[in-house]
Every structure is written in structure tokens, then in C-alpha cells.
Amino acid sequence: MASNFRAPFDPVWLSLREPVDHRSRPAALLPLLESACRIHQWSKVMDLGSGTGSNLRYLGSKLPGSQDWTLVDHDADLLNHPSSVEAAERVRSVHWVQGDLVDQGLTVVAQAHLVTGSALLDLVSREWLERLVKACRSAGCAAHFALTYDGEIRWFAGVGDGSNGDPDVDPDDELVRQAVNAHQRGDKGFGPALGPTAGLVAKALFQTAGYRTWLLPSPWRLHTEDSRLAQVLVNDWEKAALDMNDVDHAHRIQAWADRRRGTIDRGVFSLNVGHQDLLALLADPSPGTLPRKERKCIPSP
Numbered sequence: 001m002a003s004n005f006r007a008p009f010d011p012v013w014l015s016l017r018e019p020v021d022h023r024s025r026p027a028a029l030l031p032l033l034e035s036a037c038r039i040h041q042w043s044k045v046m047d048l049g050s051g052t053g054s055n056l057r058y059l060g061s062k063l064p065g066s067q068d069w070t071l072v073d074h075d076a077d078l079l080n081h082p083s084s085v086e087a088a089e090r091v092r093s094v095h096w097v098q099g100d101l102v103d104q105g106l107t108v109v110a111q112a113h114l115v116t117g118s119a120l121l122d123l124v125s126r127e128w129l130e131r132l133v134k135a136c137r138s139a140g141c142a143a144h145f146a147l148t149y150d151g152e153i154r155w156f157a158g159v160g161d162g163s164n165g166d167p168d169v170d171p172d173d174e175l176v177r178q179a180v181n182a183h184q185r186g187d188k189g190f191g192p193a194l195g196p197t198a199g200l201v202a203k204a205l206f207q208t209a210g211y212r213t214w215l216l217p218s219p220w221r222l223h224t225e226d227s228r229l230a231q232v233l234v235n236d237w238e239k240a241a242l243d244m245n246d247v248d249h250a251h252r253i254q255a256w257a258d259r260r261r262g263t264i265d266r267g268v269f270s271l272n273v274g275h276q277d278l279l280a281l282l283a284d285p286s287p288g289t290l291p292r293k294e295r296k297c298i299p300s301p
């Protein structure tokens, strides 16, 4: 989930979420990506909305061969953050570009073999995403976008893995979840954000452009050891829900947040926050245009 209640993004928030992001990514996408990289000898990776470089720190050690990364973000403080310098050995070069994705960011796509991003797509508009897909297709590059929030927020009793525990339902969980999801659709600088619909919309747009796509769940499963992150989420969800509701609901929302802070403080909880990872590959990754009707494309699953 791209917490969008702080602009610019807080490096503390990004560092809190980084270990959870990394363990939540579906391993099943890696062999597909790795094999495409090997076959086509890709080296040029563009990371859009890079923040302090979390995506580089995850993927850099997993992609084969020597890699030259370009990280684009409009926030100079995040690009200069001390954690930015850590990268895997096989990363040959890292080029940090301060730039706005809306105006300049898409131009770097023309140089890419692989365009990637994490916790970005739910911030963007459909119009921007269409431009991104077009830029990727023109460059003939692959796309991999991780950790796009999908709208699910579910609490479970106990410390199970969140997939089999008993649901822990508060009467106002749904009121807050709906408000948070509506808040996610607000403008984050790219026009009206796709929010929780972004993963599915991106999959459809890449498919239409001739890509084979995989969209896999990458849910955060938070437990006692993630209490700080969970507390920040509840505080942010409270603010978002208050923003989206009239004063009549304010007491209910604040009481919900107090109860959920209590759930976390008691130390035995499971909280699932749904995300999705998208991989989009071309059968023939050479520069091209959107497929004409007669063009043969690999069917998407």
C-alpha cells in the first residue's frame, strides 16, 4: 500500500515497509523474469518512483548478469538517503535521476530493457498508465510493477499466517476500508489515481498492447513484530477515513482507530493488506508499436 497521506513520502515509512515489501513479493514471478533477462541479455533497468531504492535492493541480487540501473524520483531527499547506496554486487552502475514521472519520467523508458517500480501504480492515473504502456511497447521493454495495493484489509485473531486464522471483525472495519479505498482514488499528482483498481487495469492495458501478463498476489501479512508499521497504518487509515466522511461519522472512526490500536497493543494480531505484483513480457521484445490486428501475439493466460 502506498501510504499517500504524507507528501513527500517519509523515509521512515519507506524503511518500515521495506522488509515487509520484500518478504511479500511472490517468488513465482522471479524465474520468468530471470529467464527473460538471460535470453535477451537485458542489462538496462529503470526504476520509476524509486524512493530510497528498495526495489533495487530487492531485485538487484535476483536478476542475472550485470545490470545498469536508473532510478527516477522527484524527491531529492529520498534519492540522497543513505540507504540508497546499498546494492548487489552484480549491479554495475546506478544512476539516480531527480525527475517528475509525469513530465520527464517516461522518457527514460525509451532506454530500458526492463521498466520496474514498487508501490507506485496505485498512485497513478489511467491516462498516465496508458502513456507508460505505450512507451514500454515502443521501446520493446518488459515491465514489472510490485506491491500495488488491491483494496483488501482484513484482520485475523491470533498469530497465524493470516490465511487460516479466524477473522477478527470489527463492526466499523468496512466503513474505514471503504473510505480508505475512496481516498486512494484521489489525485496523487498524476490525475485521479487508479488506487485499488491499478493492478487489474495495468494487466489489461499491457495485454491489449500485446504483452503476456502475470498478476500475482503479494499481500502484507503483519504480525506482532510488525506492530510499528501496523500502528502507522491505523493512524493513516483514521486520517483518510476522517477526510472522506462527514462529521457524523468522526466519533465512529476515532473509536474504531482506538479499538484497532488496542488490537495491536495487545500484541497478538494478524493483519492482511492486499497487494499485487505484475509482470508483463513481450514475445518479441524489439521496439515496436501497438499490435495491429494481423500481428501475432502470445495469448495471455
Ligand SMILES: C[S@@+](CC[C@H](N)C(=O)[O-])C[C@H]1O[C@@H](n2cnc3c(N)ncnc32)[C@H](O)[C@@H]1O
Pocket (backbone or CB within 6 Å): 001, 002, 003, 008, 009, 014, 021, 048, 049, 050, 051, 052, 053, 054, 055, 072, 073, 074, 075, 078, 099, 100, 101, 102, 105, 117, 118, 119, 120, 123, 188, 189
Ligand atoms: C510509495 S513510494 C515507493 C518508493 C519505493 N519504490 C519503495 O518501494 O520504497 C512512491 C514513490 O514515488 C515517488 N513519486 C510520487 N509521485 C512522483 C512523481 N510525480 N514523479 C516522480 N516520483 C514520484 C515518491 O517520491 C515516492 O518515492
